[in-house]
Amino acid sequence: MPEPTRSIRVRCERANLAPIRRFVETWFDELALAPRLAGQLLVAVDEVCANVIVHGNHENPNQWLTLRLRRAPACVIFELLDRGVPFEPPPFSPPDVARYIRERRKGGLGLTLVHLIMDRVEFLHEADDANLCRLTKNVSLD
Amino acid sequence: MNITQESAADTLTLRLQGELDASSAVGLDDVLSADEVTRFRRVLIDCTNLDYISSAGLGVFISNLQRFQEAGTSLVFFGMQEKVYNVFEILGLDALMTIVDTQDAARAQPLPNA
Numbered sequence: 001m002p003e004p005t006r007s008i009r010v011r012c013e014r015a016n017l018a019p020i021r022r023f024v025e026t027w028f029d030e031l032a033l034a035p036r037l038a039g040q041l042l043v044a045v046d047e048v049c050a051n052v053i054v055h056g057n058h059e060n061p062n063q064w065l066t067l068r069l070r071r072a073p074a075c076v077i078f079e080l081l082d083r084g085v086p087f088e089p090p091p092f093s094p095p096d097v098a099r100y101i102r103e104r105r106k107g108g109l110g111l112t113l114v115h116l117i118m119d120r121v122e123f124l125h126e127a128d129d130a131n132l133c134r135l136t137k138n139v140s141l142d
Numbered sequence: 143m144n145i146t147q148e149s150a151a152d153t154l155t156l157r158l159q160g161e162l163d164a165s166s167a168v169g170l171d172d173v174l175s176a177d178e179v180t181r182f183r184r185v186l187i188d189c190t191n192l193d194y195i196s197s198a199g200l201g202v203f204i205s206n207l208q209r210f211q212e213a214g215t216s217l218v219f220f221g222m223q224e225k226v227y228n229v230f231e232i233l234g235l236d237a238l239m240t241i242v243d244t245q246d247a248a249r250a251q252p253l254p255n256a
Contacts, residue, residue, distance in 0.1 A: 014164055046163060046196050064235060101204050104208050104209065104237070106171070107197070116233070
């Protein structure tokens with residue numbers, strides 16, 4: 001397993017999404033990721049953090065989430081830990097976005113974006129009862 | 143997220159500045175969902191200074207588009223940065239929404255049939 005590189009721990013509040021993005025962007029800059037890839041990965045990480053904050057923890061500021069960033073020779077890994085409501089994802093299928101428009105839906109595309117961007121999306125339960133969402137993207141790093 | 147509104151004749155222009163995420167999307171939804179908005183024939187979204195969009199931001203446009211179409215109001219985006227456009231592309235929204243380069247091109251888009 002690759003070594004942990006760094007992590008950020010924030011309260012489960014929507015206002016913390018922007019600071020999380022700044023933290024992740026700094027790491028991307030250091031890795032010298034291509035801007036297009038960096039932009040996509042930022043969206044994927046933001047989407048899972050938003051889900052954990054809003055749905056998993058109901059924006060309870062007494063709840064915390066931790067995001068760990070790891071690098072390996074052939075991939076980057078994002079691990080999101082929290083102690084909110086465990087998420088049981090449905091099987092992924094490509095979305096019919098035209099139907100979303102007809103049905104005037106505000107939400108439901110976040111996890112779709114995550115699946116379309118990342119190479120692997122895992123929702124796990126840790127032994128200490130924490131939820132772990134792990135996103136992996138294959139990428140060559142020098 | 144700052145939203146500046148400019149109206150002239152049949153056109154409302156919303157200039158977005160900042161990041162549109164699960165925290166800031168609510169403010170834009172309040173503006174776009176207002177009844178008065180569909181009194182305009184066209185609503186132009188200036189994305190020149192929009193630095194980020196997530197699914198929550200996209201959801202504001204997705205959930206209002208049908209209402210706009212039924213009201214005969216066109217919704218046109220312009221000045222979109224590549225990284226923002228890419229999020230529309232990933233979901234195929236670039237084929238379902240009108241996205242052009244410049245404000246002039248946005249104004250030149252045909253109006254929907256009344």
